[in-house]
Each structure stands twice: as structure tokens, then as C-alpha cells.
Amino acid sequence: MKQITLNKWKRLSALLLALVMAFALVSCGSTSDGSAAPSASAPASDAEPAAPTDSAAPAQEGDAAPAQESASSDLAADQTLNLLLSTSTVNVLEPNGASWVGEAQIYAETQAGLLRIVTDEDGNDSYVADGAEDYVISDDGLTYTFYLRDNTWSDGVPVTAQDYVYSFFRNLDPENGFSTTQYVDVKNAQAYYDGEITDPAEVGISAPDDHTVVYTLEHPNSEFIYYLAYRSGFPARQDVIEAATSQYGTDYTEMVFSGPFKITSWVKDNSVTLEKNETYWDADNVYLNTVKFQLVPEISTQATLFDAQQLDVVEYNDDYGEDWLAQADAGQIRYISKPGAYSNFLMFACENGGNSGLMGSAKIRLALSLAIDRQELVDVIWGRNEAAYTYVPPACLVGTTEFNVTGEGLVKELQAQYATDEQLQALFQEGLTELNSSLALSDVYLDFVRQSNTLAEQNEVEYLAQTWERRLGIHINVVNTPDDEERQQQMDYDIGLNSWEGGASPYDYLFVVNVPFGLKYLTGVYTNEEVNGLLANVTAIPDETEQANVYHQIENIILEEGGVGPLYFTDIRYFVQTDVQGLHFTNFGAAAIEFSHAYIAAE
Amino acid sequence: MIKFVLRRFLELLLALFLIATATFFLTAAAPGDPLLSRTLALPEASRDAMYAKYGLDKPVLERYVITMKGMLHGDFGESVVYQGQTLQTILRDKLPVSARLGLQQLIFGVLVGLLLGVIAAVKRETWIDRCIVVFAVLMMSVPELVLGLIFQKYFAGTLKLLPVIGWPTGKDLWFGGWKYTILPTLSGGLLYIATYSRLLKTSILDVLDQDYILTARSKGLSEPRIVWSHIMRNSMIPIVTRLPVTLAMCLTGSFMIEKIFAIPGIAAYFVEAVSANDLSIVLGETVFLAALFITVIFLTDILYTIVDPRIRIQGGKR
Structure with missing residues (x-):
């Protein structure tokens, strides 16, 4: 939890940034004219509409929504779900303006985007149609046509295609400070944002009628459909937003809702209460009447609440985990555990060589990366998480194809090649020689700059520093700073730690290294022209296998050059009360806990 | 003036x-x-x-x-x-919550504390006095975080007598939802009991040794008159002069208590603002x-x- 809190902004900013990358695509002008099938994990094909899931929520962890005819007998009388409110900022509860995970959790359940992210039988993220009934992607991969359902806002006004178009242009207004990045693939969206064109009709989005939204792209992009499952594909009501007296989304009494729930109470920094939205198109299959989010920063209070069954879902934590695991074994509660999507890695000050001037060397970076025994790190220091031998987590898919495999990867193969301390030292020494440095290993001093908020984080830093000193014979100067992000921006370090959670596709992890379009400081401004060139074209590749190969090619270059040194993937661990059924724990969904079709089972 | x-x-x-x-x-x-x-x-x-x-x-x-x-x-x-929020909106929304919590703690803590202080002074050197002193020292030494968590775990978690978290808002802001306020009031109020009982006891004992009490007695004043006009009035000086600062502090909330009991008060918010x-x-x-x-x-x-x-x-x- 702390890890996630520390990096809370990254999760959503991944989405925002994803389209910054699209600038690269536009500027490179290297688009493919060939037909492109979407390769994100959407249940869509060129001509076939998405399968709507009107009847029941897909299963998760063996849960199934109650069959409609027997629903009433399966359901407890009190359909109230109690969840924790995110400790990240919760202040803007509408899709366009939200920036943080806690805000996304709520807008995703109170608005109906075109698509909704759930998990499939294997626990992987997948899409179901929500605001849209079905959609068609043209053979050339340039036109996305969405056919909307008959859905109604909570004030009784029908949801129209124009609401989606308005939401689009709202994001494209720089004055709002919203994310525009996910739209940049849309024809002329960038020019409109830059003020080069002012006529909305020239931009590639239109509403030919009240039930149809058409997006036209500059070039094919397999990622685009994926963005629409996030804030890009949510509707916004112009009349309501313009009538609001405060910034829309900060006062629930001025808001309208198109999703399964509506906000009925909100005590800032304390609690948010949702109630079933009877005007939602699928309200018959929404079983929960009330969902209470409560901010409980104190872990022991969370435990007391969970033990008293006043909280339905709680994250694993070291103090209470063992006790709860025992309860889960006894069948008193349920334990949910799955590989997560947070990639935690070593970063190196590539741009300026860092304070030592040595970090420009790929061999030195690689030696530092390979010196770390990932399995020992997760076993000894964390007692959880998955050792990472790739940068892209195994949770990512290319289309429907598996990409990386847990416990395997190039880093592991390279570690076998450089297994001994002598081999690693020789590699480091080669790096020094290439830099024309006369330093002996024992004269090397590296600044390892890290913000350590918890004991485990401090232990991790010490473990890494000692490992480098022991195996490589160099000196590590550990700097614990209250703001390592700022040091990273100023390139005032040699080695740092960072983490990233992107979207469901490898692209959302790899694009960040595409300087200057990605998140350059996240990886110490590691840059490689070949990587940039491959990234510019990869999303237009229609064939999933071919696309996966290119992603592997990109990732391997980054790993071989020590662009980042992957360490571990944070896993997802929850405990859930046994009577709560139908929850989806998504890796990449706007709602981390998707509960739109969950229910409380009768005892 | x-x-x-x-x-x-x-x-x-x-x-x-x-x-x-x-x-x-x-x-x-x-x-x-x-x-x-x-x-x-x-x-x-x-x-x-x-x-x-x-x-x-x-x-x-x-x-x-x-x-x-x-x-x-x-x-x-x-x-x-927090977009759209200003100091005024934050004070408007959160100060009353912290103020009620603080006032309840203060009123409960000071009243009980003064009572115990008088008892301890009157019964000085007896087991009652010693119990009160031990209790006061204990309460002053145990952080309110620990007290809060213990109360919460047993009274709310195990015995289920009171809610684990929560705080009255809306129309109940000042005079409703008492059950939510009991544990937070107790957790923070015990410190006031400890502080004020010790303060008053020391003060009373100090006054008892003064010459003017001896004078009053020698003048033949009745015992109740001596107690109320001389002992209590003079003993209350340190109490009365200390109360305003205590009041100011209690109005602005208690970070730990607000955090444990998920109270939407101002203390936690201010700490957050700094970080x-x-x-x-x-x-x-x-x-x-x-x-x-x-x-x-x-x-x-x-x-x-x-x-x-x-x-x-x-x-x-x-």
C-alpha cells in the first residue's frame, strides 16, 4: 500500500503520458497505411461488435453474479459494500478532471464510459461494452464507430453522443489543465490543442446522431481503443458543467451521473457514499444499494474494522497479514493474490553520467543491475512481490497474447552469463575503460539517492548498497532525501529507484523511455535512437505476434544497455469478506476494485 | 488598560x-x-x-x-x-468538527480532573490520593494514540459497544451522534483529567500552607467559608490562567485521534497540507x-x- 501510495500519481499519469508518445508518432510521420486490427485486449475485431454483457458480471476468483431469476434468494437483505477510500488525493470526482487513483475508482463507478474494464476468468483485464452497445473499427484501423445504448443521466436526461464529444473537447482545452494526451491520435486534435485550427468540425470526432460517436485517427494505433476505457471515453454534460458554481467534480450536489452508482454524500478527506443509480441502463443487474468509502489512514483501525466485519476489503499488510492468512485458510475470509503491474526498477543518471560521471556507460549500468539477486531481494526484504527479470510485467498482454512470463526474462539469462563477482567486476571495468577512466573499482563512489519512507524501503536501500559494495568492490554513498523526485529532475544522483504502472499493453511501459516524448526523468533520461524508431511504429503493426516481437526487441535493447534495472513487480493482495461476491480486482482498470455488478450473498 | x-x-x-x-x-x-x-x-x-x-x-x-x-x-x-478549496472553506467544513471533539474532551477532562484534584488534596496521603496520582502519571505517559487504539479495539472491535470510526456531520454536527464521540472524547480527555487533577491538587496543597489560611482559621471563619473563599479561589488561579491556552489547542484538533477514528477534522488536514x-x-x-x-x-x-x-x-x- 505504501509503495503504491508513494507512486500514486504514476498510475494515472501513465495514461496521460501515453499520448505524449503519440506526438512522436505524429512527428515521425511514419504511419502505416495498411489495415490494422486492434491488438489491445478488447473483445473487438474489425467488423464484429463487442459482446455486450448485459446479463451478469464476468466471474472473478470463482465468483459469479447471481442468476437473475434466483437473484433475490441469493442476496442478503442489506446490499451495502464497505471499502476504504484511497489515501491519495480525492478531490475531483469526474473523469476529465481526475488525476489520482482514488478519484478514478469513484468516477469509474459513477459514470458509464464507452467501455468498462473488468477481469476475465484468468484474472486478466478485459473490456466489456458499457456506455456503448457495440463498436466497429474500420479495416484500415483509422475509424472507430461507437453505437451508444439508451442510457440516462441521473437527472433523467438521456445520454447522447454529444456528451462524449463535449468531454473530448473539454480535455483538449489547455486552460483546464486536463489530460489531452490520450486524444492526440485523433485527427487534428493536436492542431486544435495548439490553437492552429479553431473549427471543431475539422477535428476527427463527430456525433452523426444521438447514438453514434465516430473517432477518426491520424494513423492506426492499437492502443487507442484502450484509452477509451479510461477517461477519454467518458461522457460529460455541458449544461450541468457550465451551470456549476465551483470547479465541476468538487461538489457532488452539482453533478450528474451516468454510471451504476451516484454520489449521495461526500465529506471531504473522510468519506464518500454511493447509492445505486436507478437511471443506469443496466440498473437491473446492479445489486448493491450502497457503497461506502471511508478514509482510514491508520492500519490498526483498518484491521479493527475488517475484523468487526465493518469493512469488506482490506489490503495485505505485514502486521495483520499472517493472522488473516490463517483466517483465510479456515474459510472465514477470502484471500485474493495475483501478480501486479507495478514495475519497480533501478534507474541510472544516463543523461549527464550522474554525479560520478560514470552512468553514461551501458556496461557499468548493466553490471550494477546484474549484481542484484532479485529473488533474494523479494524473499528477504519484502517477503512478497515477484522477482523481475523483465521491465514489462507479465500482467501485460499484446492483444490476447501473453508477453512476458513470471520468473523468466533476459535479465536472468544475462545473470547466468555474468554469474560471478569477477565477471561482474570485469564488466564494470570494461565500462570504465570505455569511458577512458583510470579509476580502480575501489576508487569508484556512486550516489544512491532514495526517499525511504518505510523500514522495508530503508532495508532495501541498504541491501542494494551492500550488495554492490560486496560484489563489485565499489563504494556506495546512500543519500536518503525527502524528495528524490526533485533530485531525479535535476539529474543529481547516480543510482535511484523508481516504479511505473502503465496500462495493459507493453507499449505503456516502454514509451516512457522514448526521449523526449516519454517520461524522461523516470528512467534517468535513458535514450536510444533505435528504441525511439521502433516505438514510433510499433502500435501500427497489425499482427499481434509481429507486434510482440518488436516489443521484445525494444525491451531487450533497454535491458542489455541497463536503461533500467528491473527489480520486482509489486503483487496485489487483498482479503475479502466471504459474503461479498462479484468483485473484480483489475490491474489497469480506472477502478482498481470494480464492483458495479458485485453483491452481498445471503448467509 | x-x-x-x-x-x-x-x-x-x-x-x-x-x-x-x-x-x-x-x-x-x-x-x-x-x-x-x-x-x-x-x-x-x-x-x-x-x-x-x-x-x-x-x-x-x-x-x-x-x-x-x-x-x-x-x-x-x-x-x-485540493482544487476549489480555500482556507475559508476548509475552516468552515472542518473546524467545527475539531472544535466539538476538542470541547467535549476539554469539558469532560477538566471537570473530572478538577474533581479528582480536590479529592486527592482532601484525601492526601491516603490510598485514594495515591490511586489518583498513579492514574494521572499513567495517563500522562501513555500517548493518546495508544489509548485510542486500545479503546477502539476492545470497546468497538471486540465488545461491539460503540462504532469503530465515524463522526456526526450535517444536522448532527454539534448535538447528535453522541455514540461516535464517546471513544474519541475518552481517548483525548484522559490527558486533561491527568493534567488538571495534578495541577489542582498541587495548587490546593500549596495554598493550604499559606499564612492567610492560618489567619483565616485564627479569625474563626467557618470551614466552608475558608474552603470556598480562600482555598478554592486561590487554588484556581493556575487553572483559570491555563484554560485559555488549552482551549485554543483543543479547538484546533488532535492529529492522532482524528486519524485513528477517521474524524474529518482540521488537524489531520493541516499536517497533510505541510507534507x-x-x-x-x-x-x-x-x-x-x-x-x-x-x-x-x-x-x-x-x-x-x-x-x-x-x-x-x-x-x-x-
């Missing part, structure tokens, strides 16, 4: 000005950019618009002038972290708290003269 009040008022303004200036420059110089994480992912134009919105695109001195001008009108600016580098709110809260405490100290000085006529304010009549 008027001269005294006037001088104190001018001192208050000067102190607030200095405090605001120091806070402004300290926060401006502190590492960390409050908008960094919110805007890092935004394209250039959107990012610039955000910095311009909060005035953070301007040089520090210019921002200082703008801030000071705004301050004259009570406008500290919008929260950088999140929420410039306008940090400045606003500092000035607000400074004004509150300076005023309270001023009132305390006045109170001294009322409860103890022997004390005269300099510049006043002799």
Missing part, C-alpha cells in the same frame, strides 16, 4: 506580518514543487496554464506581494492540492493559528488580573 490593549493589538499585527513573511519565504525555499506530480504528465500548454492559475509562474518576490495583498482581505488563495507543500493552506493555517494563540495569550493576561487582583498590568493604575 486601553493603552495596554492597543499596544497588544499592534504587536499582534506585527507578529502576524512577521510570521506570514517568514512562513512564505520558508515554504517558497523548501524543496519540492507542489504542482510537480500533478503536471508532470501534462503537455506544455496545459502545464503552463496550471502554473499560471496558481501564480507559481511568477518570481518569488512578486508572489510575496500578491500573497500579502490577498492576506489583507483574508484571501490566501486556492489550495494547490503536500500546499503553499496557500500552509500559510493560511500558520497565520490563523498564530492569531488564535496570540489572542488567547492576550486574554490570559487579562484573566490574570480578574482572578488575582494582586496582579496589575503594567501601565495600569496602581
Whole structure:
């Protein structure tokens, strides 16, 4: 939890940034004219509409929504779900303006985007149609046509295609400070944002009628459909937003809702209460009447609440985990555990060589990366998480194809090649020689700059520093700073730690290294022209296998050059009360806990 | 007296000005950019618009002038972290919550504390006195965080007598939802019991040894008259003069209690504001708290003269 809190902004900013990358695509002008099938994990094909899931929520962890005819007998009388409110900022509860995970959790359940992210039988993220009934992607991969359902806002006004178009242009207004990045693939969206064109009709989005939204792209992009499952594909009501007296989304009494729930109470920094939205198109299959989010920063209070069954879902934590695991074994509660999507890695000050001037060397970076025994790190220091031998987590898919495999990867193969301390030292020494440095290993001093908020984080830093000193014979100067992000921006370090959670596709992890379009400081401004060139074209590749190969090619270059040194993937661990059924724990969904079709089972 | 009040008022303004200036420059110089994480992912134009919105695109001195001008009108600016919120909206929403919690703790704690103080003094050197002393020392030593968690776990978690968390809001803000307030009141109020029982006991014992009590007795005054007119009145001086500061402190909340019981009060918010580098709110809260405490100290000085006529304010009549 702390890890996630520390990096809370990254999760959503991944989405925002994803389209910054699209600038690269536009500027490179290297688009493919060939037909492109979407390769994100959407249940869509060129001509076939998405399968709507009107009847029941897909299963998760063996849960199934109650069959409609027997629903009433399966359901407890009190359909109230109690969840924790995110400790990240919760202040803007509408899709366009939200920036943080806690805000996304709520807008995703109170608005109906075109698509909704759930998990499939294997626990992987997948899409179901929500605001849209079905959609068609043209053979050339340039036109996305969405056919909307008959859905109604909570004030009784029908949801129209124009609401989606308005939401689009709202994001494209720089004055709002919203994310525009996910739209940049849309024809002329960038020019409109830059003020080069002012006529909305020239931009590639239109509403030919009240039930149809058409997006036209500059070039094919397999990622685009994926963005629409996030804030890009949510509707916004112009009349309501313009009538609001405060910034829309900060006062629930001025808001309208198109999703399964509506906000009925909100005590800032304390609690948010949702109630079933009877005007939602699928309200018959929404079983929960009330969902209470409560901010409980104190872990022991969370435990007391969970033990008293006043909280339905709680994250694993070291103090209470063992006790709860025992309860889960006894069948008193349920334990949910799955590989997560947070990639935690070593970063190196590539741009300026860092304070030592040595970090420009790929061999030195690689030696530092390979010196770390990932399995020992997760076993000894964390007692959880998955050792990472790739940068892209195994949770990512290319289309429907598996990409990386847990416990395997190039880093592991390279570690076998450089297994001994002598081999690693020789590699480091080669790096020094290439830099024309006369330093002996024992004269090397590296600044390892890290913000350590918890004991485990401090232990991790010490473990890494000692490992480098022991195996490589160099000196590590550990700097614990209250703001390592700022040091990273100023390139005032040699080695740092960072983490990233992107979207469901490898692209959302790899694009960040595409300087200057990605998140350059996240990886110490590691840059490689070949990587940039491959990234510019990869999303237009229609064939999933071919696309996966290119992603592997990109990732391997980054790993071989020590662009980042992957360490571990944070896993997802929850405990859930046994009577709560139908929850989806998504890796990449706007709602981390998707509960739109969950229910409380009768005892 | 008027001269005294006037001088104190001018001192208050000067102190607030200095405090605001120091806070402004300290926060401006502190590492960390409050908008960094919110805007890092935004394209250039959107990012610039955000910095311009909060005035953070301007040089520090210019921002200082703008801030000071705004301050004259009570406008500290919008929260950088919580869009749409200002110091006023935060105080409006959160101060009453913290104030009720603090007042309940104070009233409960001080009343019980004074009662125990009298009992301990009257029964001094008996087992009752010793029990009270041990209890007081224990309560002063155990942090309220620990007390709160223990009470919560047993009274709410195990015995299920009271809610684990929560706080009355809306129409129940001041006079409803009592069951939610019991554990937080107890957890924070015990410290007041400990403090005030010890204070009053010491004070009473001190007064008992004074010559004027002996004089009163030798004059043949009745025992109740001695107790009420001489012992209690003089013993209360340290209590009365301490109360205003306690009151000011309790109004602004208790970070730990609010955190444990998920109370939407102001203390937790202020701590958050500092860690999140929420410039306008940090400045606003500092000035607000400074004004509150300076005023309270001023009132305390006045109170001294009322409860103890022997004390005269300099510049006043002799």
C-alpha cells in the first residue's frame, strides 16, 4: 500500500503520458497505411461488435453474479459494500478532471464510459461494452464507430453522443489543465490543442446522431481503443458543467451521473457514499444499494474494522497479514493474490553520467543491475512481490497474447552469463575503460539517492548498497532525501529507484523511455535512437505476434544497455469478506476494485 | 488598560506580518514543487496554464506581494492540492468538527480532573490520593494514540459497544451522534483529567500552607467559608490562567485521534497540507493559528488580573 501510495500519481499519469508518445508518432510521420486490427485486449475485431454483457458480471476468483431469476434468494437483505477510500488525493470526482487513483475508482463507478474494464476468468483485464452497445473499427484501423445504448443521466436526461464529444473537447482545452494526451491520435486534435485550427468540425470526432460517436485517427494505433476505457471515453454534460458554481467534480450536489452508482454524500478527506443509480441502463443487474468509502489512514483501525466485519476489503499488510492468512485458510475470509503491474526498477543518471560521471556507460549500468539477486531481494526484504527479470510485467498482454512470463526474462539469462563477482567486476571495468577512466573499482563512489519512507524501503536501500559494495568492490554513498523526485529532475544522483504502472499493453511501459516524448526523468533520461524508431511504429503493426516481437526487441535493447534495472513487480493482495461476491480486482482498470455488478450473498 | 490593549493589538499585527513573511519565504525555499506530480504528465500548454492559475509562474518576490495583498482581505488563495478549496472553506467544513471533539474532551477532562484534584488534596496521603496520582502519571505517559487504539479495539472491535470510526456531520454536527464521540472524547480527555487533577491538587496543597489560611482559621471563619473563599479561589488561579491556552489547542484538533477514528477534522488536514507543500493552506493555517494563540495569550493576561487582583498590568493604575 505504501509503495503504491508513494507512486500514486504514476498510475494515472501513465495514461496521460501515453499520448505524449503519440506526438512522436505524429512527428515521425511514419504511419502505416495498411489495415490494422486492434491488438489491445478488447473483445473487438474489425467488423464484429463487442459482446455486450448485459446479463451478469464476468466471474472473478470463482465468483459469479447471481442468476437473475434466483437473484433475490441469493442476496442478503442489506446490499451495502464497505471499502476504504484511497489515501491519495480525492478531490475531483469526474473523469476529465481526475488525476489520482482514488478519484478514478469513484468516477469509474459513477459514470458509464464507452467501455468498462473488468477481469476475465484468468484474472486478466478485459473490456466489456458499457456506455456503448457495440463498436466497429474500420479495416484500415483509422475509424472507430461507437453505437451508444439508451442510457440516462441521473437527472433523467438521456445520454447522447454529444456528451462524449463535449468531454473530448473539454480535455483538449489547455486552460483546464486536463489530460489531452490520450486524444492526440485523433485527427487534428493536436492542431486544435495548439490553437492552429479553431473549427471543431475539422477535428476527427463527430456525433452523426444521438447514438453514434465516430473517432477518426491520424494513423492506426492499437492502443487507442484502450484509452477509451479510461477517461477519454467518458461522457460529460455541458449544461450541468457550465451551470456549476465551483470547479465541476468538487461538489457532488452539482453533478450528474451516468454510471451504476451516484454520489449521495461526500465529506471531504473522510468519506464518500454511493447509492445505486436507478437511471443506469443496466440498473437491473446492479445489486448493491450502497457503497461506502471511508478514509482510514491508520492500519490498526483498518484491521479493527475488517475484523468487526465493518469493512469488506482490506489490503495485505505485514502486521495483520499472517493472522488473516490463517483466517483465510479456515474459510472465514477470502484471500485474493495475483501478480501486479507495478514495475519497480533501478534507474541510472544516463543523461549527464550522474554525479560520478560514470552512468553514461551501458556496461557499468548493466553490471550494477546484474549484481542484484532479485529473488533474494523479494524473499528477504519484502517477503512478497515477484522477482523481475523483465521491465514489462507479465500482467501485460499484446492483444490476447501473453508477453512476458513470471520468473523468466533476459535479465536472468544475462545473470547466468555474468554469474560471478569477477565477471561482474570485469564488466564494470570494461565500462570504465570505455569511458577512458583510470579509476580502480575501489576508487569508484556512486550516489544512491532514495526517499525511504518505510523500514522495508530503508532495508532495501541498504541491501542494494551492500550488495554492490560486496560484489563489485565499489563504494556506495546512500543519500536518503525527502524528495528524490526533485533530485531525479535535476539529474543529481547516480543510482535511484523508481516504479511505473502503465496500462495493459507493453507499449505503456516502454514509451516512457522514448526521449523526449516519454517520461524522461523516470528512467534517468535513458535514450536510444533505435528504441525511439521502433516505438514510433510499433502500435501500427497489425499482427499481434509481429507486434510482440518488436516489443521484445525494444525491451531487450533497454535491458542489455541497463536503461533500467528491473527489480520486482509489486503483487496485489487483498482479503475479502466471504459474503461479498462479484468483485473484480483489475490491474489497469480506472477502478482498481470494480464492483458495479458485485453483491452481498445471503448467509 | 486601553493603552495596554492597543499596544497588544499592534504587536499582534506585527507578529502576524512577521510570521506570514517568514512562513512564505520558508515554504517558497523548501524543496519540492507542489504542482510537480500533478503536471508532470501534462503537455506544455496545459502545464503552463496550471502554473499560471496558481501564480507559481511568477518570481518569488512578486508572489510575496500578491500573497500579502490577498492576506489583507483574508484571501490566501486556492489550495494547490485540493482544487476549489480555500482556507475559508476548509475552516468552515472542518473546524467545527475539531472544535466539538476538542470541547467535549476539554469539558469532560477538566471537570473530572478538577474533581479528582480536590479529592486527592482532601484525601492526601491516603490510598485514594495515591490511586489518583498513579492514574494521572499513567495517563500522562501513555500517548493518546495508544489509548485510542486500545479503546477502539476492545470497546468497538471486540465488545461491539460503540462504532469503530465515524463522526456526526450535517444536522448532527454539534448535538447528535453522541455514540461516535464517546471513544474519541475518552481517548483525548484522559490527558486533561491527568493534567488538571495534578495541577489542582498541587495548587490546593500549596495554598493550604499559606499564612492567610492560618489567619483565616485564627479569625474563626467557618470551614466552608475558608474552603470556598480562600482555598478554592486561590487554588484556581493556575487553572483559570491555563484554560485559555488549552482551549485554543483543543479547538484546533488532535492529529492522532482524528486519524485513528477517521474524524474529518482540521488537524489531520493541516499536517497533510505541510507534507503536500500546499503553499496557500500552509500559510493560511500558520497565520490563523498564530492569531488564535496570540489572542488567547492576550486574554490570559487579562484573566490574570480578574482572578488575582494582586496582579496589575503594567501601565495600569496602581
